[in-house]
Amino acid sequence: MNEPSAGPPTATRPRWLQRWHRVVGLVAALFLFALASSGLVLMFSDALHLPSRQVDQPWLMNWYGIHAPPSPRGFQHGSHWVTQLGKRLYYDTHEISPVEGVLLGVFDVGDVSPHEWLVITDAELLVLNDAGKVLEHLGRESGLPVGMTSVGRDAHNHIVLASTADRYLYQPDTGEFAPDTEHGAVQWSAGTTPPAAVTDIVVKAYRGEGLSLERVVLDIHSGRLFGRWGPVLIICASLALLFLAVSGVVAAIRRARMD
Amino acid sequence: MRRTLYAGLLAGVLAFNTQAEDVYQDPRTFLEETFSGQVPAPRKLWVTAALKRDIKAIMGHDLGALRIRYWSSGERTAWLLDDIGKEQPITTGLIVDAHHLADVRVLIYRESRGWEVKYPAFTDQFRGAQLNSDLSLDRSIDGVAGATLSVQALTRLARLALLLDRSIEPG
Numbered sequence: 001m002n003e004p005s006a007g008p009p010t011a012t013r014p015r016w017l018q019r020w021h022r023v024v025g026l027v028a029a030l031f032l033f034a035l036a037s038s039g040l041v042l043m044f045s046d047a048l049h050l051p052s053r054q055v056d057q058p059w060l061m062n063w064y065g066i067h068a069p070p071s072p073r074g075f076q077h078g079s080h081w082v083t084q085l086g087k088r089l090y091y092d093t094h095e096i097s098p099v100e101g102v103l104l105g106v107f108d109v110g111d112v113s114p115h116e117w118l119v120i121t122d123a124e125l126l127v128l129n130d131a132g133k134v135l136e137h138l139g140r141e142s143g144l145p146v147g148m149t150s151v152g153r154d155a156h157n158h159i160v161l162a163s164t165a166d167r168y169l170y171q172p173d174t175g176e177f178a179p180d181t182e183h184g185a186v187q188w189s190a191g192t193t194p195p196a197a198v199t200d201i202v203v204k205a206y207r208g209e210g211l212s213l214e215r216v217v218l219d220i221h222s223g224r225l226f227g228r229w230g231p232v233l234i235i236c237a238s239l240a241l242l243f244l245a246v247s248g249v250v251a252a253i254r255r256a257r258m259d
Numbered sequence: 260m261r262r263t264l265y266a267g268l269l270a271g272v273l274a275f276n277t278q279a280e281d282v283y284q285d286p287r288t289f290l291e292e293t294f295s296g297q298v299p300a301p302r303k304l305w306v307t308a309a310l311k312r313d314i315k316a317i318m319g320h321d322l323g324a325l326r327i328r329y330w331s332s333g334e335r336t337a338w339l340l341d342d343i344g345k346e347q348p349i350t351t352g353l354i355v356d357a358h359h360l361a362d363v364r365v366l367i368y369r370e371s372r373g374w375e376v377k378y379p380a381f382t383d384q385f386r387g388a389q390l391n392s393d394l395s396l397d398r399s400i401d402g403v404a405g406a407t408l409s410v411q412a413l414t415r416l417a418r419l420a421l422l423l424d425r426s427i428e429p430g
């Protein structure tokens with residue numbers, strides 16, 4: 001009844017290899033999909049304008065640790081707002097320049113240069129034109145007093161800079177700083193939180209400029225999007241793919257021999 | 260005793276890692292020395308499109324401003340310029356006499372290492388240097404071991420000062 005089979009006995013077939021090939025294949029499929037699709041997208045990165053497209057999804061920005069400073073500080077200049085967020089300075093919603101220090105005040109220069117105005121922080125003084133372009137950076141090298149705490153205007157309309165130790169007058173015709181010998185009354189400049197219409201856009205710009213879509217796709221491709229274990233997972237997936245290739249070839253050879 | 264030694268070592272390491280600002284010479288004093296106590300009123304050099312292109316060729320970036328302040332008397336001009344060595348700006352005073360570098364001085368140094376570039380043994384190499392038409396110096400500047408980035412920053416500033424001096428309208 002039971003005649004011996006002509007082929008090799010079933011027990012000698014590497015069933016463990018097939019089983020592992022199936023399991024590893026299923027697990028690796030997920031990674032393979034992510035790797036292949038992200039790699040494909042990266043191939044056409046420039047055509048898809050990925051480097052210039054900014055990501056602004058709040059959860060993704062938070063995942064990358066890109067947070068806007070909690071309280072934007074602003075000063076009104078005519079109908080415009082000058083806002084500082086971290087080390088960036090915005091004129092309404094456009095970024096003016098990187099800036100050092102804490103924003104202390106914004107002033108018109110006056111009759112000497114009617115088309116120029118000043119942004120003063122505790123570390124530098126920026127001279128800007130009507131278009132919001134930076135004409136000059138004045139810092140410590142230009143004699144800007146160290147350790148300024150507040151700025152304002154005195155009764156003679158001079159711009160007064162006060163440090164913990166002394167007071168100075170800004171001289172707009174020369175761009176130099178002279179000791180304030182009068183020590184008269186000063187209307188000190190006080191910052192406030194700009195209106196939501198400004199801060200919403202500025203905060204979005206601040207966070208959005210820090211992350212391109214290409215960066216996100218690159219991090220998906222390398223696994224870095226998933227934290228420090230992400231690259232390890234991708235390495236495991238790569239090893240799994242190698243295993244699949246080898247086990248697939250071995251299984252195919254064995255099957256060919258059996259046939 | 261051992262604790263005191265460890266605390267001392269720790270304090271030393273922390274002090275070494277702290278990036279302090281070393282002021283070797285106040286910029287105002289530099290200007291007073293340059294012009295023998297009679298510091299002229301500062302002038303402003305506007306950055307034209309051509310000048311901006313040359314600045315970028317030297318510095319690798321633009322200066323982020325449309326005009327640059329300088330002081331001049333006769334054929335002598337003085338410039339207070341910054342460039343980053345590794346992480347922090349190095350404030351440098353440069354004197355140009357008749358389109359030749361007369362002096363280069365490190366005024367404020369903020370990097371944690373590389374401060375050896377302040378010594379005249381290094382800065383004297385720039386004396387008499389001129390700018391070639393390709394915006395390079397007419398001489399090679401020997402480096403300082405352990406201060407490569409600061410040396411490169413000062414060399415860039417030397418070229419920049421000569422370029423700016425060359426760009427001033429006569430009179």
